Amino acid sequence: MASAARSASRAFLRSTPATSSFRPAVRSSRFVLPAQGFRASSRRGYASEAGQGKSSNGLLWAGLAVAGGAGAFFYLNAGDSVSSKEFVPAQKDYQKVYDEIARRLADETDYDDGSYGPVLVRLAWHASGTYDKETGTGGSNGATMRFAPESDHGANAGLKLARDFLEPIKKQFPWITYSDLWTLAGACAIQELGGPAIPWRPGRQDKDVAACTPDGRLPDATKDHKHVRDIFYRMGFNDQEIVALMGAHALGRAHADRSGFDGPWDFSPTVFTNEFFRLLLDEKWQQKKWNGPTQFTDKSTGTLMMMPTDIAMVKDKEFKKHVDRYTKDSDVFFKEFSDVFVKLLELGVPFTTKAEDRYVFKTSE
Ligand code: HEM
Secondary structure: OHHHHHHHHHHHHHOOOOOHHHHHHHHOHHHHOHHHHHHHHHHHHHHHHHHHHHHHOOEEEEEEEEEOOEEEEEEEEOOOOOOEEEEOOOHHHHHHHHHHHHHHHHHOOOOOOOOOHHHHHHHHHHHHOOOEOOOOEOOOOOOHHHOOOHHHOHHHOOHHHHHHHHHHHHHHOOOOOHHHHHHHHHHHHHHHOOOOOOOEOOOOOOOOHHHOOOOOOOOOOOOOHHHHHHHHHHHOOOHHHHHHHHHHHHOOEEOOOOOOOOEEOOOOOOOOOOHHHHHHHHOOEEEOOOOOOOOEEEOOOOOOEEOHHHHHHHHOHHHHHHHHHHHHOHHHHHHHHHHHHHHHHOOOOOOOOOHHHOEOOOOOO
């Protein structure tokens, strides 16, 4: 029943247009799917049971170590005689984390266009996109966005919602590091929103506030192709990879109270597609007349938006070559997006495991 409700809700989300005027209809999907309400309450019961189990065992987690590339979680019995147990998570344990994130995504549809998926993708990208290949600083190995000043950087506005969304999962699986959890959630969101498989491996360790990166490492959407290249070359990406990554803007929307920009890039922001590229090419984009940052609106409906850095993908000849390729062939886009998103999520991580050992998570039904 749970999976039937999930499929129904997912099919509903996918077939629902995204423009602001349609959003209330998406929100009401809770009420047209009674099975979902049932699932939500049964999930609450499950979460509190897990909490009780933990406290009745009297277990206190004491630390995290990394053994042979896999996280080894040590926990101690509270009391005089200290006995420590070591838990080395395996693929099936990470699949359980994946399943819980997927379940929460399917349950929590009363947000934005009906899914937290896009903002989870953004969290994973912003946690990783601080990487600097020259100094080896930044990247997904640290989850330093938990701390100010990084959490307060303008580019990270709104990402507290994503971090908070994952907090119950972290409580349920205390052995996973935030750095692994956030990247796994990004991979999960892409898969659950209909995107390609994102092979993933554990091995990231959380760092403290001292490892926060300086402001300005993430791209500024008001700038041009030169800035985009500077930012992404610093991480070690080439032009083709930059364009593939930008295709993630098929998902989600900009929020005036977060970035200042406003609106979705396409009509299906909870489904991973190559629509971002098709619309960039097929639509006529005109500058929006408003009291906000320069952004562009589609001439046909006036409801979609592109930011200057998005428009740079067709203004710049080298970038545009790849926009053409991805518009023509969605399979090529899915394959190249998967490759580059895996690379993004692994920037700056000193893995002791091999690339062949990455896990491919089973997507929910
Ligand atoms: C030049 C590069 C990029 C710039 C300037 C940029 C800028 C932005 C801005 C300003 C927003 C709106 C935030 C808000 O108001 O909530 C946004 C949203 C988003 N970005 Fe990017 N971005 C870039 C690249 C990427 C990449 C590489 C990814 C992932 C691979 C990505 C994924 C997303 C997603 C999924 C959203 C929607 C979030 C939501 O719905 O809450 N972006 N981006």
